[in-house]
Amino acid sequence: MLRPSELRIPICGAPMAGGPSTAALAAAVSDAGGLGFLAAGYKTVDAVAAEIDAVRAVTDAPFGVNLFAPPEVRAPDSAVTGYARRLAADAERYGVALGTPGFDDDHYVAKLELMAGARVPVVSFTFGAPRAESVAALHQRGCAVWVTVTSPDEARAALAAGADALVAQGTEAGGHRAFFRDDAPHEEYGLLVLLRLLAAEAGVPLIAAGGIMDGPGIAAVLCAGAAAAQLGSALMLTPEAATSAPHRERLAQPATTRLTRAFSGRTARGIVNRFMDEHHADAPAAYPQVHHLTTPIRAAARTAGDPEAVNLWAGQGHALARDAPAAELVSGLAASAAQTLAELGRRFPA
Amino acid sequence: MLRPSELRIPICGAPMAGGPSTAALAAAVSDAGGLGFLAAGYKTVDAVAAEIDAVRAVTDAPFGVNLFAPPEVRAPDSAVTGYARRLAADAERYGVALGTPGFDDDHYVAKLELMAGARVPVVSFTFGAPRAESVAALHQRGCAVWVTVTSPDEARAALAAGADALVAQGTEAGGHRAFFRDDAPHEEYGLLVLLRLLAAEAGVPLIAAGGIMDGPGIAAVLCAGAAAAQLGSALMLTPEAATSAPHRERLAQPATTRLTRAFSGRTARGIVNRFMDEHHADAPAAYPQVHHLTTPIRAAARTAGDPEAVNLWAGQGHALARDAPAAELVSGLAASAAQTLAELGRRFPA
Secondary structure: OOOHHHOOOOEEEOOOOOOOOOHHHHHHHHHOOOEEEEEOOOOOHHHHHHHHHHHHHHOOOOEEEEEEOOOOOOOOHHHHHHHHHHOHHHHHHOOOOOOOOOOOOOOHHHHHHHHHHOOOOEEEEEOOOOOHHHHHHHHHOOOEEEEEEOOHHHHHHHHHHOOOEEEEEOOOOOEEOOOOOOOOOOOOOOHHHHHHHHHOOOOOOEEEEOOOOOHHHHHHHHHOOOOEEEEOHHHOOOOOOOOOHHHHHHHOOOOOEEEEOOOOOOOEEEEOOHHHHHHHHHOOOOOOHHHHHHHHHHHHHHHOOOHHHOOOEOOOOHHHOOOOOHHHHHHHHHHHHHHHHHHHHHHOOO | OOOHHHOOOOEEEOOOOOOOOOHHHHHHHHHOOOEEEEEOOOOOHHHHHHHHHHHHHHOOOOEEEEEEOOOOOOOOHHHHHHHHHHOHHHHHHOOOOOOOOOOOOOOHHHHHHHHHHOOOOEEEEEOOOOOHHHHHHHHHOOOEEEEEEOOHHHHHHHHHHOOOEEEEEOOOOOEEOOOOOOOOOOOOOOHHHHHHHHHOOOOOOEEEEOOOOOHHHHHHHHHOOOOEEEEOHHHOOOOOOOOOHHHHHHHOOOOOEEEEOOOOOOOEEEEOOHHHHHHHHHOOOOOOHHHHHHHHHHHHHHHOOOHHHOOOEOOOOHHHOOOOOHHHHHHHHHHHHHHHHHHHHHHOOO
16 A cells, blocks of 8 residues: 655645646656646546546556545535525526525545555545545555545544544634534634644644645645645646636735635635635535535636636635646656755754 | 844744733743733733733733724624624533624723833734824834734835735634735735745735744745744743633644634634534624623633633644743744755755
8 A cells, every 4th residue: 555655746736626636746746756636526437447547547557546535424405505595686687596405415425445556545525524435445545545634633533443643723824724513613724834733633644734835845745744835726727727817817816715604515715716715604514515506607707717606725825826737747846855955954963 | 123033033923912922921032032922912912011011020021012903893793793603502501601893902002101101112013004194103112013904015014004014924823814904805825935925025024924833934935935933822821821722622633623704703724613613603703892792702701611612722833842941942944944944945955
């Protein structure tokens, strides 16, 4: 089973479901010596299988696939229908009907079977830990199991399930917070302190996620105990990413980000825009119903090139993202991290 | 003027107003080669002058004093009286009368004069930047001016005022958030990404604050561009700190922290307790009126050894704090940081 310390370059791509992550991006990161990630979320099982094949057609290097753990609780329909009423004007503005707010598990079991069947080198989880039986089944096929956590409590639950590594997601991260339960109160841990708290008790490798944009940032999380840094926003401007045009435009410049449930019914960090401003306060914790509800609005805005109703997921460091080919970017960042460590080592000799 | 890079040990003590910071703690950190800090907040000018003398009686090493910049806006009295009504039961419970919710500037001008007159090596500011004239007056007496900031926008304002260095305070930090305006909306930047955003444009030394508890954490912020790490919670269990007994007890064990205005009318991070739970939602942005209002309750609870109505300021890493003499602690942390850098440098050669 792959261990993060075996990576030639201590960089993972972040799984960015809903668009940016592509097989080309994952393959480029892996082929450069890091660990590219596919995002299985929102996709059919066949689509995920095709992406796995596409990565393997380009490189023999290991890669990862991220799954959404299924929601544990279903929000009451009344919360969803109330929010749908508030979205009516937006649907009209973009000339679409709201989506059907179904409740589903994103084909969780079938995707788990695909991971094992395809012997995916690293299978990571977001929104919860897999059951111990699922971990055992993945282990049997040589798949390493990584679980994304946002707190020491979630880390304990992930380790109890048998996780081989923890992805420590700080509050800085763009996109969905990996909270196991979105409707519970949360302490929003910054990445650095989260790594130190987990390092004090975890006993498994840590992967750092959230706001890591450059070589010094990577060097920092390695010092703080991470075996590798997971980069999301830092890769979103690469040509291999399928980031939409309005999203690219906003990412590249300074802009406030905020945590909101407005787009999906689950807390996620994105650049503040009109849709977020207008709906943030009313958005219920109702995932994936709200995700389905807003899909047509977001798609229409994206097609129209209008960033004001698109979920502009972005980490807090998004303005530092660079537009460069992924392999070149990742190699350069690793070299810059090593240089940072060398310079600091000279300045503060042990 | 002292530059942070001249410190023998890249560690500053955090100014912890309202109790923990003492002359003995500041002197111990400075004498060990770091930069100790006195907290001028809430004190009379004479008391601050006496603390400066007390530090100088112990060590010739440079040290800092932190001032609260005066509030720019005064909350309406109605907000304060409404909150006072909600605190009546707590006042009764502890057998005290609520404090008088006065509005004041914490003797700002007189404290500025004291800093210049006493030629304090480093004068730092929280809750805002000093005016350019005040910076110039401090510079004339050889005082370096550091301004605590929580965002790139505040950093720009501090630099425009003439700051020599910026203390970058991440959301992880215990105690008051240094927001220039507490009643405005804020992006809660994690420390690591805040350092990278500031490093990209600031052009002055950065001091990192928030959740830094150990050598690897210090190494991390040095990699991220800080010239030094500022430690608060990490010093609160030292014998030199005047941390109250109930506060020490809670700090040493894992416990959730939260940002709240319940105790002071300004956003601050502390360990969740009954008072915070009961009053968080109703607390207005009304500083320092709420601070004065709750002072007798907090003092009575502290005296009674009851942590449930004390402001248990703590950073997110508080459970990693160690009870050791400050000089020994600081020297050991610096050595551990250097060792972390050396090990990582070997693992990732440039």
